Amino acid sequence: MRFLLSELRLIAGRRRNQAGLLVLIAMPVLLAVAVRLTEDNPRGGGPPGFIDQIVGNGVFVAFAALTFEITIFFPLAISMISGDAIAGEAHSGTLRYLLTVPAGRVRVLIVKYLGIVAGSVVAALSVAIVGAAVGAAIFGTGPLLTLSGTQIPLGTGLGRLALSALYVALGLCALGAVGLFLSTLTEQPIAATVALMVVTSAMWVLDAIPQLSALHPWLLVDRWPAFADLMRDPADYAAVTEGILVDLGYIVVFLLAAWARFAGKDITS
């Protein structure tokens, strides 16, 4: 437990992680201000996601921010944390000290992964909370307009926002499992970070090619934007459930792969 607390303190204390979190929560603020300034012409560029509805209800700033950040910003944050997890320790030569303290390799791996999980949850929740708060302050709130053209009370809407944020966080945890595995492969944290970003971008590209539709259900990112289905009336949980199963599958497979690699690895630095 103490080990986990010190790991969390280590992650939270890193300047680059603090700056990353600032960038993440700056996005909804930027979004809200931009929409506010162009309010006269709300239907400017196109119809992405929930932007049109921000003017009517500030809570949609949070949904729009989650939709935007899920493609690049969130994966980038997770790449950074997971790159530091094992490869970072190996690079700075602290990994062997970590293991000479009587802490088993499995325990090190578990604590490192819990650190990534904490990072994912904090990232998704803070964007949702900051987005809802800033949006509410600028545009006000009230009943939320669903995609089905009906309205749901604010309380229900906030509940669905919380579910959406947790769903996004679980997706990031699954990405973090892949990142942890990549982190055990190398001693260069930057290599692990870049590799995870390459994996993420490649999955987004594959997901956008309709000819590969048979492959799409197997891609981690395919169901990530499905939390928009929660804003239907009644909420549609089918795609979200599939997304959760895919996330869990990735978590199990890649954590075991990380264990297989890390437990048998020669620690030389």
Place this chain on the structure above:
Amino acid sequence: MSGLLTRRPALRWVAPGAALAVVATGSQIAAHWPADAATNLPPRTAQQLLVDLQRAQPSALSGTVKATSSLGLPQLPESVTSGTGNSSPLALLAGSHTAKVWYDGKTSARVALLGDGSETDLVSNGGGLWLWQSADKSVLHVPAPSGGTQRSTDHDKDPQLPAELSTPEGVASWALRMLDPSTAVTTSSNERIAGRAAYQLVLTPKTAGTKIGSVRISIDAANQTPLRAQVFAKGASNPAINVGFTSIDYGKQPASRFDFTPPPGAKVTQATPHPGKPKSGDASAATTNGSATPPKVVGKDWASVVVGKLPPKQTVAKDDSSLQQALRLLPEASGSWGRGHLLNTALFTAVITDDGRYAVGAVPASSLYAALGRS
């Protein structure tokens, strides 16, 4: 155990490998599980199935419908089709789409066409017909005709009809006789669709002049609700059009499901229906105000071809450039009938000539050319 793993570290990789195998096979089994369950239904003939269909009481239900069309058209990337909103009816022509359906068994229904972060809803209730599009927050309202809100889905019993048609058995045998010269009506092996045991009715065109191989309609064995319709091209083993329930629940639906109030901020358009015709306003409007000659039908039954002339106004319309561009993507064809562009899909073909004539049919292109030449 740990000693074995220390001696042979590579053995550890069995664990993630096994997990991957379990996940892969598990998902496949889950995906195919209901379809593989055996169905044991007493055999029924095509005529008995038609009688069942006539007798069926519409039941309240909710479910998910999946429509897949593989007409052999090139599939466009989502970014291209999203210009019109990928839950718009236009985008339905290609790819795969999901809709949620609610029906109260009488007059109220709701269909929600699901897009990526968008939705198109069609609600029919006592207040008329509502069309909601989330992409541009627009509402189209067609009020119910003032004569009354009950719009019976059953066939109105016309006193002029022959007595034969007053019983379900009579209608079934009449339908079979009408279909008989052109179509073979048979049954096929029973299937399990959306977890329900279902009979399958197969309509097979007898003529060789059509591209349609067969039409298969699956009917719930318990309450005769049509569960799936498939259209096969000739010689194809996979359906070109497949519309069916992926999940269905029978039972009373909450009345609030069929309520619709335009949300604040939505653009509401009121449409005045034609008297006695509560729906499909634009189809009838197009034929009434078009100065074009009414289209002709050449050929009969499955091999019929619709030949006509595009209204001249439309050919100089403003958005014509996009139509022209789309036309240019199609292969050119020419012959004794003239010159034009050919749209050739698995199920139907269409020709638009350079001088504004068109021909459409579920037939090979050569039949279209013949029909154009004759008209």
